[in-house]
Amino acid sequence: xxxxxxxxxxxxxxxxxxxxxxxxxxxxxxxxxxxxxxxxxxxxxxxxxxxxxxxxxxxxxxxxxxxxxxxxxxxxxxxxxxxxxxxxxxxxxxxxxxxxxxxxxxxxxxxxxxxxxxxxxxxxxxxxxxxxxxxxxxxxxxxxxxxxxxxxxxxxxxxxxxxxxxxxxxxxxxxxxxxxxxxxxxxxxxxxxxxxxxxxxxxxxxxxxxxxxxxxxxxxxxxxxxxxxxxxxxxxxxxxxxxxxxxxxxxxxxxxxxxxxxxxxxxxxxxxxxxxxxxxxxxxxxxxxxxxxxxxxxxxxxxxxxxxxxxxxxxxxxxxxxxxxxxxxxxxxxxxxxxxxxxxxxxxxxxxxxxxxxxxxxxxxxxxxxxxxxxxxxxxxxxxxxxxxxxxxxxxxxxxxxxxxxxxxxx
Numbered sequence: 001x002x003x004x005x006x007x008x009x010x011x012x013x014x015x016x017x018x019x020x021x022x023x024x025x026x027x028x029x030x031x032x033x034x035x036x037x038x039x040x041x042x043x044x045x046x047x048x049x050x051x052x053x054x055x056x057x058x059x060x061x062x063x064x065x066x067x068x069x070x071x072x073x074x075x076x077x078x079x080x081x082x083x084x085x086x087x088x089x090x091x092x093x094x095x096x097x098x099x100x101x102x103x104x105x106x107x108x109x110x111x112x113x114x115x116x117x118x119x120x121x122x123x124x125x126x127x128x129x130x131x132x133x134x135x136x137x138x139x140x141x142x143x144x145x146x147x148x149x150x151x152x153x154x155x156x157x158x159x160x161x162x163x164x165x166x167x168x169x170x171x172x173x174x175x176x177x178x179x180x181x182x183x184x185x186x187x188x189x190x191x192x193x194x195x196x197x198x199x200x201x202x203x204x205x206x207x208x209x210x211x212x213x214x215x216x217x218x219x220x221x222x223x224x225x226x227x228x229x230x231x232x233x234x235x236x237x238x239x240x241x242x243x244x245x246x247x248x249x250x251x252x253x254x255x256x257x258x259x260x261x262x263x264x265x266x267x268x269x270x271x272x273x274x275x276x277x278x279x280x281x282x283x284x285x286x287x288x289x290x291x292x293x294x295x296x297x298x299x300x301x302x303x304x305x306x307x308x309x310x311x312x313x314x315x316x317x318x319x320x321x322x323x324x325x326x327x328x329x330x331x332x333x334x335x336x337x338x339x340x341x342x343x344x345x346x347x348x349x350x351x352x353x354x355x356x357x358x359x360x361x362x363x364x365x366x367x368x369x370x371x372x373x374x375x376x377x378x379x380x381x382x383x384x385x386x387x388x389x390x391x392x393x394x395x396x397x398x399x400x401x402x403x404x405x406x407x408x409x410x411x
Contacts, residue, residue, distance in 0.1 A: 001167035005134055006110065013107050028087035032104040040119050043101055050079045052122035054105060057086035059330065060128040061093055063151040066206040066403040067126070069098050074407070081120055085131070092305070108133040117143055124176075124411065126150055134171045146176035150406055151203050154185040155349065161188060179406045182351055198409065201402035202351070208336040209400045211309050218307075220287045221314045224300050225256065229316040229379070232258040234308050235329035236321035238271070240344070244319060245275060246368045247375055255379065258311060260302040262321060262329065269303045309333040317378055319371075323347055323364070335361060338393030340378055340385065342371065352395075361392030 019026035053068055055061040061084070068080050082099035084090035094102050106112040113135035125140055125147045140147045159165050160172060169192050179200040180186050186197045224230075233244055236259055244257065259276075261268060273281055279298040282290055284307075294300075302311065309330075312318055318334035323344020331352050334341050341362045347353035356362025363374045378385050 002134070009108050009135075013109075025087050028091065029104070032087065032090060033106055036103060036106055037115055037119065040101070040103060040116075044119065048079045049077055050081045050101075050120055050122045052081045052083070052120060052125040053099075053128065054083045054125070054131055054133075055085075055089055055128045056131050057084065057089035058092050060130065060151075061089050061096075062207050062330070063203045064126070064128040065098075066203045066210065067150060067406060070403055070407055071410075072098050081122060105133070105136075108135045110135050113139045117145070124148065129153060132171065137171050137174050141174040146411070147174065148177050148179065148410065149175055150179045150200075151402070152178050152180045152185060153182070153349075153351070154180075154188045156188060161192065177409070179402075179409070198405075200405045200409075201399055203402045203406070204330070204332050205396055205400040206403040208309070208332045208396060211333070212336045216310045216313055218310060218314065220284075220294060221258075221300075221311065224258075224282075224294050224297060225314055226295050229255045230258055230314060231255050231317045231319060231375075232260065232311055232315040232334070233319045233321060234260050234312070234334060235262040236260070236319070237262055237325050238268075239324035240319065240321040241272060241275060243324075243365075243368045243371050247372055248276075248279065250372060251376065253375070253379060255316075256297075257299045258302065258315065259299065260308045260311060264303050264305060269301060272301055312337050312339065315339055317342065317375070319343070328353060331356060331362060332396060335392040336396040338389050340388045340392055342374060356392065356395055359391045359395050360388050361390075361395050363388075 016026050016029055020030040051071065053064050055064050068082070071078060072080060079100040080098060081101045082096065083103050083105040085105050090102070090104055096102060106116055116136070117139040122145055125145060127147065127149050129151045130153070137147060154160065160168050172194060176196065178189060178194065178197045180197055181202045183199055186199050189197050233240060241259065247253070248257070259272060261272060276299050280296060281299040281301060282294055282297040284300065284302045284304055287294060302308070312334040315334070315337070316339060318339055318341045320329055320331050320334060320341055320343040322329045323346045326346065328343045328347045328350060331341050331343060335356060341356065343353060343362065343364055345364060345366050347364055353362060353364065357364050365371045365374060378388070
């Protein structure tokens with residue numbers, strides 16, 4: 001089985017190399033790993049006490065972030081070595097100040113894994129949520145370096161729980177401890193003989209709670225709001241934008257709209273401007289020169305990154321995009337502010353989406369008609385709005401604290 005796994009890794013590496021000739025993200029993936037061992041070697045000093053954090057991408061980074069920051073404050077002598085698999089994580093957080101070293105993770109060949117572990121020599125390794133690179137896992141075990149999974153989530157349809165997956169389950173046994181998000185994940189691991197588990201919760205609740213406590217001033221948003229209610233479409237995709245446009249056209253609500261799309265390329269921004277051409281629309285990048293146009297605008301398009309989790313603070317209702325594509329984006333960044341969140345049907349693998357719906361702080365929709373119905377209810381029924389907004393905020397507060405629990409258990 002290990003042979004087949006390594007063949008797959010080589011094939012994957014070759015496919016990324018071919019894709020890099022015509023795909024920008026693949027090109028970054030390849031470029032970021034060139035001479036990576038030379039870069040690592042030039043940065044490290046002998047005898048450093050290193051804790052290795054690995055995150056697949058930006059979402060997993062946000063889950064690991066509260067742990068890294070608390071660890072750095074409690075043990076400032078510890079050096080944080082942070083790796084990413086995806087360019088979308090690395091390129092966004094390559095200057096993250098709480099990590100001492102930030103690199104792409106070399107692809108998971110036996111040679112790369114052995115060389116990486118021998119160079120970095122971490123005292124312990126922490127993988128976030130979903131990452132299972134089996135050659136790295138094996139090398140950590142060979143060097144007696146404890147490996148932990150934090151904010152772990154397991155589902156019964158994963159290959160670990162298939163009757164034929166003996167080798168994959170064997171790799172899981174090399175983890176020192178699993179810090180899990182929910183009881184069902186613990187039940188699944190216990191069912192295959194893994195008892196080294198603790199349901200600690202999701203560290204993202206700690207991260208968004210920290211954002212809530214920060215002082216944020218965005219004068220241009222306050223001017224745009226102009227005393228009206230705001231619907232914010234966060235991390236939207238074209239199907240999400242179509243649903244919102246349909247709502248504006250049919251209901252003509254007394255509400256303003258912020259669109260912060262997932263794709264901020266000029267092509268997509270131009271498509272949004274054209275799509276919402278029947279409304280007074282302004283761009284964030286031109287906010288300084290807009291004057292009263294910002295005050296009177298119906299729609300504000302955010303053609304920049306890094307603002308979304310702050311924008312929700314000034315929002316009355318959040319629509320979270322991605323639910324009509326691969327999967328929804330981060331609900332907690334909005335819910336923490338005590339506002340109802342609406343999202344599409346691709347959410348079943350996200351615990352917070354299911355639980356927010358159960359608590360009535362979140363509203364999954366399957367089509368544009370359901371969006372019209374829930375928006376009409378939230379806008380017209382003040383008691384209904386207040387009850388569900390409160391439920392969203394309470395849900396986040398009640399689930400915070402995972403980071404402190406995990407840190408107490410780590411050496």
